[in-house]
Amino acid sequence: MSAFIDYLLVGIATGCTFALLGTGFVAIHRVTRVVNFAQGAFAVLGGFFAETLLSHGLPHGLAEVLAVVAAGGVGLLCGLVALGWGRVPVMASLVITLGLSIIAEAVTLLIWGGTPISYPGLGGRDLVILGAQLQPQYLLLIVVTVVVLAGLAAWFRWTNLGRALTACASNPYAARLVGIDLNRMGLLAFALGGMLGGLAGVLMTPLIPMTYDGDVQLAINGFAAAICGGLVNPVGALVGGLVLGIGEQMVAGYWQASAETGVALVVLLGLLLWQALRERETMS
Amino acid sequence: MSVLAAEGLTRRFGGVVAVDGVSLAVGAGELHAVIGPNGAGKSTLFHLLSGHLRPDAGRVLFQGRPIDRLRPAARARLGIAITFQTTRLFTGMTVLENAMVGGHTRARHDFTAALLRLPAHRREEAELRQHALAALERVGLAGEAGRPAETLPLGQQRALQVARALCGEPRVLLLDEPAAGLRAAERQALAELLRALRQQGRAMLLVEHDVAFVTALADTVTVLDRGRVIAEGPPAAISGDPGVIAAYLGREAPGHADG
Numbered sequence: 313m314s315a316f317i318d319y320l321l322v323g324i325a326t327g328c329t330f331a332l333l334g335t336g337f338v339a340i341h342r343v344t345r346v347v348n349f350a351q352g353a354f355a356v357l358g359g360f361f362a363e364t365l366l367s368h369g370l371p372h373g374l375a376e377v378l379a380v381v382a383a384g385g386v387g388l389l390c391g392l393v394a395l396g397w398g399r400v401p402v403m404a405s406l407v408i409t410l411g412l413s414i415i416a417e418a419v420t421l422l423i424w425g426g427t428p429i430s431y432p433g434l435g436g437r438d439l440v441i442l443g444a445q446l447q448p449q450y451l452l453l454i455v456v457t458v459v460v461l462a463g464l465a466a467w468f469r470w471t472n473l474g475r476a477l478t479a480c481a482s483n484p485y486a487a488r489l490v491g492i493d494l495n496r497m498g499l500l501a502f503a504l505g506g507m508l509g510g511l512a513g514v515l516m517t518p519l520i521p522m523t524y525d526g527d528v529q530l531a532i533n534g535f536a537a538a539i540c541g542g543l544v545n546p547v548g549a550l551v552g553g554l555v556l557g558i559g560e561q562m563v564a565g566y567w568q569a570s571a572e573t574g575v576a577l578v579v580l581l582g583l584l585l586w587q588a589l590r591e592r593e594t595m596s
Numbered sequence: 597m598s599v600l601a602a603e604g605l606t607r608r609f610g611g612v613v614a615v616d617g618v619s620l621a622v623g624a625g626e627l628h629a630v631i632g633p634n635g636a637g638k639s640t641l642f643h644l645l646s647g648h649l650r651p652d653a654g655r656v657l658f659q660g661r662p663i664d665r666l667r668p669a670a671r672a673r674l675g676i677a678i679t680f681q682t683t684r685l686f687t688g689m690t691v692l693e694n695a696m697v698g699g700h701t702r703a704r705h706d707f708t709a710a711l712l713r714l715p716a717h718r719r720e721e722a723e724l725r726q727h728a729l730a731a732l733e734r735v736g737l738a739g740e741a742g743r744p745a746e747t748l749p750l751g752q753q754r755a756l757q758v759a760r761a762l763c764g765e766p767r768v769l770l771l772d773e774p775a776a777g778l779r780a781a782e783r784q785a786l787a788e789l790l791r792a793l794r795q796q797g798r799a800m801l802l803v804e805h806d807v808a809f810v811t812a813l814a815d816t817v818t819v820l821d822r823g824r825v826i827a828e829g830p831p832a833a834i835s836g837d838p839g840v841i842a843a844y845l846g847r848e849a850p851g852h853a854d855g
Contacts (some may be wrong), residue, residue: 472700479686479697485682491672491701
């Protein structure tokens with residue numbers, strides 16, 4: 313039983329990183345209609361930034377926050393290149409983000425090398441929950457995700473800028489009519505996506521060492537989570553992330569760890585099929 | 597000085613001249629209507645003024661300055677608000693939120709202030725909310741503030757578009773066939789709202805198919821036919837104009853012009 317609880321809790325925590333990545337996908341897609349393949353790279357860079365800042369003597373907390381902000385900067389840069397100030401067609405933007413993720417991987421390898429990195433997370437003794445032992449960092453990951461996603465939902469509804477982003481997602485044509493600059497909103501969405509991806513990386517690196525080429529697997533999981541919400545619904549991304557995270561942990565725990573990614577891909581394929589069928593139904 | 601003016605606007609689509617050398621001007625506190633039979637070029641003219649189409653010749657002036665190079669969003673920020681015949685609401689947002697987005701460009705405090713929940717931002721948010729509620733009150737939607745926008749009936753969706761436009765404190769309001777598809781009571785309410793806005797000194801240009809609606813309301817009427825201005829003046833003078841009667845009666849049944 314304690315093994316089950318253990319898999320469940322770790323699954324929830326990994327699900328949270330998928331949810332953060334997925335929300336990044338959603339934040340960018342609902343405003344720009346671009347599926348951002350560089351989303352996984354934001355997480356990788358977030359982890360590497362944090363490790364570098366910590367190794368330069370910055371205190372915990374500050375280093376992590378700066379790493380997230382820096383990942384947001386990378387996201388903004390990504391948006392600038394991919395969107396080309398609104399002159400690039402969506403499909404081209406999508407391919408550009410794919411290219412950017414490859415470049416990011418190469419640059420990471422060039423700067424930091426191929427060795428996996430990690431740094432200590434939240435200290436303290438392991439928590440015992442229903443007989444299962446859990447590192448405090450897992451709990452931190454869950455709490456931060458919940459707080460950030462709730463804050464983000466509030467921000468989208470109750471601030472002028474958040475509302476403008478929501479409006480762009482709902483009806484870009486009407487958004488332009490009321491004077492909202494869609495190009496700026498697209499860049500803001502990319503910056504937000506960068507921060508969410510960076511946050512996922514910063515929080516998970518103490519638990520699972522980060523490698524320069526970890527972005528593809530992260531992106532697949534985040535994308536699968538985002539697809540649950542049709543790429544436009546952040547709540548769907550959260551649910552999708554949790555289901556995926558828990559499912560993968562169960563498979564890894566009761567069957568074999570190498571099947572993890574396979575599960576993500578099968579779930580992704582199933583979701584894509586389901587979405588496509590549903591779309592066909594609503595069209596007919 | 598006029599708030600919004602067109603000078604010799606011309607737009608061709610292939611070999612067809614949809615708008616042909618049209619000039620007109622709307623001043624503050626003036627309700628200016630553009631009418632004409634189907635295919636007269638009303639819609640094209642509207643889109644030239646809103647910035648959704650570029651003219652082949654001629655200029656659009658806002659408070660005396662040419663704005664031809666500006667995109668629709670930039671024109672909106674200057675104070676040119678637009679409502680379209682087909683409603684373009686933000687679905688998934690409430691009526692109040694829709695109106696508040698209309699005031700988006702007036703807000704000064706943004707990203708970081710909102711992130712930090714600074715008092716200045718909170719005050720501004722409260723002001724915006726008050727402003728949006730007042731706009732909803734004006735169009736008779738105050739009671740529906742919390743409702744999802746897409747659940748409103750058509751007439752109220754139209755009204756919400758006007759409220760959203762008003763939230764941006766526009767200098768001039770462009771309305772594309774606002775009365776189309778409205779029931780008699782809704783039409784009456786719309787006419788009253790437009791009159792009230794005129795009293796406030798708002799400039800309004802309305803493109804309308806419905807001659808009766810326009811003649812009861814407008815200060816000045818411009819009649820288009822086949823892209824050209826064939827008459828302009830107060831409604832009383834226009835309705836007796838032989839050229840106007842010929843343009844309407846010559847091409848379609850008289851009853852039809854009312855739809």
